[in-house]
Amino acid sequence: MSFTPEGSHAMDRPSATLDASRLPVTFADVEAARPLVSAAVVRTPVLRAPRLSQLTGADVYVKYENVQTTASFKERGAVARLVQLTPDEARRGVIAMSAGNHAQALAYHGTRLGISTTIVMPETTPQVKVLATEAYGAHVLLHGEGVAEAGLKAREIAGAERRVFVHPYDDPFVIAGQGSLALEMIEDAPLLDCVLVPVGGGGLISGMALAFKARSPETQVIGVEAALYPAVWSALTGTARPSGGPTLAEGIAVRDTGALTLPIIRALVSDVMLVEESALERAVNALLTLQKTLAEGAGAAGLAALLTEPERFRGRKVGLVLSGGSIDPRVLAAILMRELERDQRVVSFRLTLVDRPGTLGRITTLLGRMGANILEVHHRRTFLDVPAKGTRLDLTMETRDQTHAQEIEAALTAEGFQVQRLGAGGAEW
Template sequence: MKTEFLGSGDESAAVDRGRAADGKYGMGVEFADITAAAERIKGRVVFTPCPPSGALSQAAGMSVYCKLEYLQRTGSFKERGACNALLLLSPEQKQRGVIAASAGNHALGVTYHAMLQGIPVTVVMPQTAPLTKVVNCQQMGAHVILHGNNYEEARQEATELGKQEGLTLIHGFNDRAVIAGQGTLGLEVLEQVPDLDAIIVPIGGAGLIAGVAMAIKSRKPEVRVIGVEADHALAYMSALKEGKPVLTKVRPTLADGLAVSKVGENSFQIARKFVDDVVVVKEADIARAVLRLVELEKAVVEGAGAAPLAACLAGLVPELKGKKVVLPLCGGNIDTTILGRVLERGLASDGRLCQFTATISDRPGGLAQFAALVAGEGANVVDIEHDRAFASGDISTVVVRCVVETRDAKHIQTLHERLRKEGFEVAFPKH
């Protein structure tokens, strides 16, 4: 792919040109903006490791390197763009303060770096934002406003409040300085894994993939840049179909960081020039990827950060088999209560947690016989519930709902066949 830059001019002009009074950039972003951002934020954000993972390489069938962005102080890559944007504000803008809308990670990044620079900050977050992100913003001194049921409603509120109170809006994925800051991740990857074949980047508002794709393609156009979206949030795919960003319906997703209903105009114009392909992962794929990262890498990563691995494990990038691939694990801010649910869904998707119903004898010894049979097949009963009121007409039987731990889908099938062979009426989910 031929490398194309948006805009022209020297570095200082590229930085200043188009910077409006409200802190938003115009359409143009150049590679020079990314390299300038890297120098500007050096020492202010973590140069995160990008080690190889033997376990994930074996699971995915490719040579996997993980860029550990969850090790940033606030737990995500968002610090890069936030830090760069704040450093470019005028003294007057810093004195008045800034405002940001975010599902969480951008709010954390802006809050942290605004705190370090003594800039007053207000963040507007949807009411569905993870509690841990809300609390962390408040603890760092941000004025947090919970508004709306999704990011778009929060963004609209932040825009209006910014106008009313004279605050500079730091857009999470459409601000030129933010996009340039996110691109510094790509520069680091090229330094750490110079012979990479591909990088798989999650897409929410498209700010990260826009910056990373421009950074990598500008230096090594032969490297494949692949985006990944959650099937409950297809803003980028919709934009590709329509040729421009459009408002799309977003359903609740395990990857709350990707739950954006409309990608940024600036981000989209850049990404469509540099991104080679986009794949879509299902909720079960995301849950399984979060589980794999906990088990194999001992890493707690949120759904959005696990999306690149989800694409690999789901077999959506077969062309990368045997290739050297970088996966940005771009966020680790997940509520502990939600983590438990995600891991359970991952186990279920993996065939290691199974729910089924069975009709058993309601006479003494009936349950013991059933449980012994399940145990004999190597499955472990985690939960069991009796349903006598809605059982069959035979009052000597009872329906039980069981949750059991199994090894995999094949083990579930073996258990199913054994129970039927022993005369139990059972209903298993399809795998």
């Protein structure tokens, strides 16, 4: 699902004449922020991704922001804002609300610059991000179910303690700092047909759109939101969609658009796409297994869009911003297992059979002969729908692919066993 500006086509929007001075942030601001950012953050690589290109049909180039010290592009905006503080403001310290990456970036660079930082994070923030933020030197307070509630608390504390509130995206210095990422892509990658950018509140895509419009107007900037949090998409289309729910992309789980970012997005962004949770899972898995690089859900949103609409981008040079790599290890483990199940490389069967000596041995011998690796066995006799002299056996095993799984099922059936395929969690297919 995507947004197409009125009177244009998503992939063929012509360059428009724009009075840049009417926007709340300009390309001149991005240029002014760049040397400040470059002095403090990593110039991350842009590399062609042959395996992702083969997977999607596009010619894919990845900007690896997950190799920043805090594993996210957020360092750019944090630095750009912190160095603008007056000496009095720096003494009083800063405060922000964040789901994780802005928090870590502000904490790391605040500590580096000798500036006290307090971060209010939603109670649903992954523990790995909370611990990392504290490790970088910030005082962390958990409050609310989402960024909006955390933001209200942060502003309350800012007033009481006279701290400077640093917004994660709706701040002109932050937006300008994020634009440095696009300038590096323009210089380090070939001319791109389009770039797919994760969108939460819109700080990153606003800064990048300003840079691309000025330096590479042929490149279309396309935003990607989690379908559960379609704030920008809804604002652009005028279509209200429900917003909320548990998402893998908590870094872009934002319910409200920015007052500064939305006008820039309206003027300069070609399209905004929505991606489902399953696509985000596939993207995280593909980046790890094919590119050998770690991405959180929000960081993988660009690839999720490419996987969602491959025909739209086929044969085109596409830039992806891998914007963050802070993912909970438990969530990553679950994603990898779920992808193995989707690919039918891990399958489960339920067998109802006569309870007699040697039956289990027959089954395991058959599976071993066919090259299946047994992962789990549950052997139960107490179900009322199983005959008194029978038993139920649930087997989870590793297979080569879908064809191999079908061959195993056929072989078990041929041996006289009653076989049911099970999905994740034991549900019948």
